[in-house]
Amino acid sequence: MWGIMGKTTIEELRKRFEESREIRRREADWDFINKQPPRIRAALIYYIESGDLYVASRIAGISMEEMNDLRVKARIPNTN
């Protein structure tokens, strides 16, 4: 493993997670998201908050690959 993280503490990982969530919230296409049917909208919002594609796909009732396509359409960056 390359040593790309200066710190690998829980606090550092939480900080990275918060930064990623802010980017997803900021860059998402909320007009697109708000026009979606309830399950899809809920799944996209869940993804923005958690970054978890698998659970989001289960909320939407679609495969992970289809959920990823939806993520791109909603302009939500994958960040981690």
Added chain:
Amino acid sequence: MFHTIYISESILNEVKSESTIYWIADNMARNRMALFTETPEIREEAIRIMRESRRYPIKSIDYPEAVCLSIGRMLEITVLSENGGAYASQYIYLKGVTVWRAFEVLLELYRRGLIDKSEFTRYQAETHHRFSRRDLEAIGIGETL
């Protein structure tokens, strides 16, 4: 860089698009990829990892990633995952497991001279993925992207 890429059944089941299925099938036919059938032991270990992940105040892990981590741990092979919980796990409670995201894969290719810096930008554009500025700067290429 990797001799064989194993893909677990639970991950394979998530692939739907024709182009991706053909790509995987073609690589399996060429022995570059292989199907990993989940044994009861793998599933048991995956569930244990999922429960362990809930003990920490960081992103928890769900079944597909837990299966990959379980396989990675048992076979001592690198796990390829974009899941933030899987990535964090190697630093907190799965210290014997190595997890690479797309960033580490590209980084290894770059260090071997197989790609140039522009591939980081291209990957981000094609996948709508965002590498952290911190990661890019840590390897001295952040300011050039």
